[in-house]
Amino acid sequence: SSGSDENDVVIIGGGPGGYVAAIKASQLGLKTTCIEKRGALGGTCLNVGCIPSKALLHSSHMYHEAKHSFANHGIKVSSVEVDLPAMLAQKDNAVKNLTRGIEGLFKKNKVTYVKGYGKFISPNEVSVETIDGGNTIVKGKHIIVATGSDVKSLPGITIDEKKIVSSTGALSLSEVPKKLIVIGAGYIGLEMGSVWGRLGSEVTVVEFAGDIVPSMDGEIRKQFQRSLEKQKMKFMLKTKVVSVDSSSDGVKLTVEPAEGGEQSILEADVVLVSAGRTPFTSGLDLEKIGVETDKAGRILVNDRFLSNVPGVYAIGDVIPGPMLAHKAEEDGVACVEFIAGKHGHVDYDKVPGVVYTHPEVASVGKTEEQLKKEGVSYRVGKFPFMANSRAKAIDNAEGLVKILADKETDKILGVHIMAPNAGELIHEAVLAINYDASSEDIARVCHAHPTMSEALKEAAMATYDKPIHI
Numbered sequence: 418s419s420g421s422d423e424n425d426v427v428i429i430g431g432g433p434g435g436y437v438a439a440i441k442a443s444q445l446g447l448k449t450t451c452i453e454k455r456g457a458l459g460g461t462c463l464n465v466g467c468i469p470s471k472a473l474l475h476s477s478h479m480y481h482e483a484k485h486s487f488a489n490h491g492i493k494v495s496s497v498e499v500d501l502p503a504m505l506a507q508k509d510n511a512v513k514n515l516t517r518g519i520e521g522l523f524k525k526n527k528v529t530y531v532k533g534y535g536k537f538i539s540p541n542e543v544s545v546e547t548i549d550g551g552n553t554i555v556k557g558k559h560i561i562v563a564t565g566s567d568v569k570s571l572p573g574i575t576i577d578e579k580k581i582v583s584s585t586g587a588l589s590l591s592e593v594p595k596k597l598i599v600i601g602a603g604y605i606g607l608e609m610g611s612v613w614g615r616l617g618s619e620v621t622v623v624e625f626a627g628d629i630v631p632s633m634d635g636e637i638r639k640q641f642q643r644s645l646e647k648q649k650m651k652f653m654l655k656t657k658v659v660s661v662d663s664s665s666d667g668v669k670l671t672v673e674p675a676e677g678g679e680q681s682i683l684e685a686d687v688v689l690v691s692a693g694r695t696p697f698t699s700g701l702d703l704e705k706i707g708v709e710t711d712k713a714g715r716i717l718v719n720d721r722f723l724s725n726v727p728g729v730y731a732i733g734d735v736i737p738g739p740m741l742a743h744k745a746e747e748d749g750v751a752c753v754e755f756i757a758g759k760h761g762h763v764d765y766d767k768v769p770g771v772v773y774t775h776p777e778v779a780s781v782g783k784t785e786e787q788l789k790k791e792g793v794s795y796r797v798g799k800f801p802f803m804a805n806s807r808a809k810a811i812d813n814a815e816g817l818v819k820i821l822a823d824k825e826t827d828k829i830l831g832v833h834i835m836a837p838n839a840g841e842l843i844h845e846a847v848l849a850i851n852y853d854a855s856s857e858d859i860a861r862v863c864h865a866h867p868t869m870s871e872a873l874k875e876a877a878m879a880t881y882d883k884p885i886h887i
């Protein structure tokens with residue numbers, strides 16, 4: 418097999434980090450092999466993460482709109498029902514087509530694809546137990562670890578993916594649970610909670626910390642939480658899960674206040690554990706070749722993505738930094754550019770983050786809390802979608818744009834958007850931040866009317882001067 422020929426680059430893991438690195442490496446003229454154990458490319462993101470969750474978010478949103486918003490727009494429907502198997506099939510189909518698409522891209526770019534579980538024998542040799550039961554050794558001058566992350570459970574909780582599920586199980590429930598408890602108010606918990614809430618579940622989110630989505634700007638978070646509460650999502654913050662009992666029909670959750678106190682029992686049909694993700698390096702034999710990891714198990718790399726072992730690199734969720742697919746992709750491209758003797762760079766302070774609920778929340782750069790902590794003097798410019806003509810025209814005017822800019826120079830430091838399409842709107846701000854733009858730069862750019870993007874222009878005007886429409 419071609420697996421035993423010497424490669425320039427061998428990549429372990431075919432997620433957004435690994436597969437993008439593989440394609441880019443080949444494009445740069447490097448002989449490349451990618452090893453993936455799952456039997457399908459695209460990693461967590463495509464198989465059990467970003468893509469299936471967005472499919473279900475969209476389907477459940479359409480159902481919810483048909484049920485609750487069509488009438489406002491003068492559309493009468495006599496009966497709206499969920500066909501869950503069909504909804505899940507749509508999602509599975511999207512995933513299947515996309516994974517096949519990446520296999521096609523591998524062929525087109527002449528990336529060798531080895532299906533199997535890889536582990537290090539030496540810094541330039543990987544032994545692969547192939548999916549078809551064989552074993553092969555893949556050699557490479559440079560080896561990139563792109564093995565991603567895995568679901569993290571909590572002490573005393575065993576995930577069975579039926580009644581006590583991770584995000585993976587929550588993407589394929591066989592029926593809509595009457596009561597769903599979500600442990601953890603991060604973006605994954607809120608997205609999956611939204612899906613099932615829209616389809617009819619009573620959703621309660623239990624969170625140890627005092628706030629939902631800790632990385633979010635506080636002012637935006639408050640409005641966001643209020644919006645989710647209006648959608649009937651319940652929150653139990655500062656609450657600790659003591660134990661989970663699934664021996665009877667449903668699930669019983671014993672909780673107590675985070676700072677201690679009286680225990681109480683919550684009942685649910687399904688419990689979703691979304692308490693974070695952990696780097697996945699098991700079975701890789703990193704210790705054998707002496708690759709250094711931190712306390713959380715993440716591989717430590719320098720700014721060229723090189724570990725402490727020459728020739729061994731790491732990218733994506735398995736190294737420190739935001740655990741996001743687009744960050745993994747950027748890592749992958751920069752890493753192979755370095756290997757090819759070029760230069761690459763990823764600025765983790767300029768990676769956008771999006772929560773794909775309704776409305777969406779998207780942000781880039783600093784929050785107000787971060788700027789206060791860093792002692793930076795800043796100005797705030799805000800514009801509500803209530804004053805945006807397009808948002809009013811379509812009766813979808815919840816949310817706002819908030820811009821934080823340096824008080825002296827007007828340079829944009831952070832942008833936070835809550836809007837139905839915030840995940841798309843944010844990129845103008847991402848570009849602006851990458852070009853060190855000022856708020857006046859955005860304000861003086863002509864924006865098409867009527868668009869939601871005009872709210873960004875108006876918020877920019879509000880940052881250094883006055884907006885027009887409020």
Ligand code: FAD
Binds near residue numbers: 433462465734742745
């Ligand atoms: P992964 O995608 O985890 O890929 C690693 C791959 O390596 C896996 O396929 C694994 O099978 C393989 N592998 C591991 N060990 C070995 C081995 N020894 N040999 C061979 N193969 C191996 N991010 C976003 O940016 N946007 C989103 O909307 C979003 N939504 C998400 C929703 C959910 C429910 C979840 C769980 C995650 C979501 N994420 C999202 C996060 C995103 O999925 C990850 O940040 C991203 O997948 C990381 O990419 P990666 O390439 O580093 O690792």
